[in-house]
Amino acid sequence: MKRSITTCLIACGALFIVEFGVELAVPHNSSLSSLFGVMSAQSDDEDKPEDPRPERKLPTVSQEWYMQVSKVAEAVEEEDYEKAKELLARHVERTRRWNERELAIFHERFMQLALTLEDHDLALENAKKILEYSESVTYFLEETALWLIARIYGSDQYRDYEKSLEYIQRWLDLKNDWEEGSNNYAFIASIYTNIEDYYKVEEWMTRAIDKAKEEENKVQEHWWVQLWQAYVQLSEELEDSPKERDSYLQKALDLSQFLVYEYIEKKEYWTRLSSVYAKIESLSETTDEESRGKWGYTMEGAYHFGLLESESDLKRVISGIRSKEAHSRAARVFEEGFNLEIIERNFDNLNRYGQTLYLTTNMEKAAAAYEEAVSFKDDPTVLHSLASLHQLMDNFDKCISFAERALNATEGELRQPEQVKFLKGVCQFYDDDLDGSEATMEELREEIGKDSDNTRLKNLRESAGQYIDLIESERSRIEWKNYVEEQWRLYNESKRS
Known part of the structure; x- marks a missing residue:
């Protein structure tokens, strides 16, 4: 119809x-x-200034x-x-x-x-x-x-x-200036981001943020991020102009701190803050003790907030803590990472865990970590460390075992085989294997030779010789001890008869 x-x-x-x-x-x-x-829809006529543009018919x-x-x-x-x-x-x-x-x-x-x-x-x-x-x-x-x-x-x-x-x-x-909006300025900034004109990004995104505040609107989160990225890019472009570079790094730092406070539960802002601290520290020749390592403290803060859930994040936390020589705290992060199955139990991770524990002087836990590490790979360096640890803990049989594994390992290069062989001989001596220790030390002296120009090896050969002398003395001591004990036994028997 x-x-x-x-x-x-x-x-x-x-x-x-x-x-x-x-x-x-x-x-x-x-x-x-x-x-x-x-x-968007404009304000009422009475709220707008008079339009200065010619009226169109x-x-x-x-x-x-x-x-x-x-x-x-x-x-x-x-x-x-x-x-x-x-x-x-x-x-x-x-x-x-x-x-x-x-x-x-x-x-x-x-x-x-x-x-x-x-x-x-x-x-x-x-x-x-x-x-x-x-x-x-x-x-x-x-x-x-x-x-x-x-x-x-x-x-x-x-x-x-x-x-x-x-x-x-x-x-x-x-457009009339008063009718331009924060969203318009932010879009203009995004275009300049795409053509990598970061001075213009800074100009227009700053205007967008100021305009949003004037409009009493919340500044959109990604605007702050774009501005932060502009600061970082400009700091990199100005690498050869330290004064300007540092000015933009400070802007990036200030904005990073603001974003952490404003969005405290977002991991990416903690990470960005950490990266700026690290950049500033790497460029500074006069970083004081208080300022040094702030990148690590930042990541540790994110860790304690429960924001870090990846292996790479936890490893970065550990690196930051270790840079401050807080090895016990670093070991705890390692342990929690393993327990939560965030950090994989593989050779590299267990080796670093063992190194961290060694620096805490917790020898038993360090040895346990190293032993698990070599279950994945017969690495001669770690096997050498294990032999040394067990010597320190008076576990001489294990010292001998790991020293032999280090000497025979095929996965990697043993940097100081003479030192490992000497260590084996020492542990054999304290394990009461005098014959074995003597054979090891004589073999070591023969391998080094009399004409070695290497001071370290010459000293090692001399130490091996001293142990051989010590072995002879120990044999004499044992022989005399046995003789005395036998005479004492015979004396006691004669008294009973």
Whole structure:
């Protein structure tokens, strides 16, 4: 059934309010607002300064135009987008029938429909058409078209950032300063991020943050991150200008600290703060004791907050703690990492754990860690360490066993085989294997030779000789001891008889 003229006038009147009010509002369900962040509704007239731009004399629209726009609106409302597209395509071709204002708004409707259909090429085409009629439309509609074009060119689909900046500049030239928003500035900063102009990123993201505060809006988290990244990049670019470099590192440090306080449960901000501390420390020639190692304390703080759940994170914590020679704390992190199955029990990790425990002087736990490590790999260096540990703990049989394994190990190079052989001979001596110890020491002296020019080896050969002499003395002592005991036994027997 056909609509009555009254129904049409009601519909067209509503459309008039939307299209021809103080600004050309964007429908709430439009992709224009949801995908491309076009301007939000403006404040009341009494809150706005007087527009200094020349007033545009807009052509009058016809009743027939209202009727056609109403049909398009009805098709869109019914989600019959193909019909709406056909109607709009037909109307924008009839350039003689409609005046420039009417054509521009048909193109605006086409632009919005294209965005709904995610046809960005079509949206771009119609947005550019609106600009051809700029003198016949409101400033707001022209601004909307310019901004949309800038957003599309700056999107991942196009990545034409120079073109995007060209339309951004046109938008800035047209827009009243007080109507520019924080989201606009943040988008401009993101374009400069993509072309790696970090001075401009700093400028525009700072303006975005200041504007958001002026608007009494919460600054979006990723804006802070973009600004932080700009500071870090600039500090790297200014590597040869220490004063400027340090200025940007300080900015990065201040912002990192703010982000940790603001988002204390987010691991990435602790990590970033740690990285800035580490960078500053690596560049400083006069780091005082209090400032040194702050990168490690930062990671340890994140660890105690329960934010670290990966092996690499825990290892970084351990490295930071060890840099401050707090080996007991480092060992506890290792132990918890193993218990929670965050740190893998493999040769490398167990070896480092053993080294850490050794520095705590907990010899038994260090030996246990090393022994588990060599169950994965017969590493001669670790086997040498095990032999030394067991000698210190008077476990001479284990000392001998691990020294022999070190000497025969094939997975890696034994850097000081003579030292290991000497250690084996010492442990044999204290394990009461005098013959074995003597054989080991004589073999060592023969391997080193009399003519060695190496001072360490010459000293080792001399020490081996001293042990051989000691072995002879020990044999004499044992022989005399046995003789005395035998004589004492015979004496006691003679008394009983």
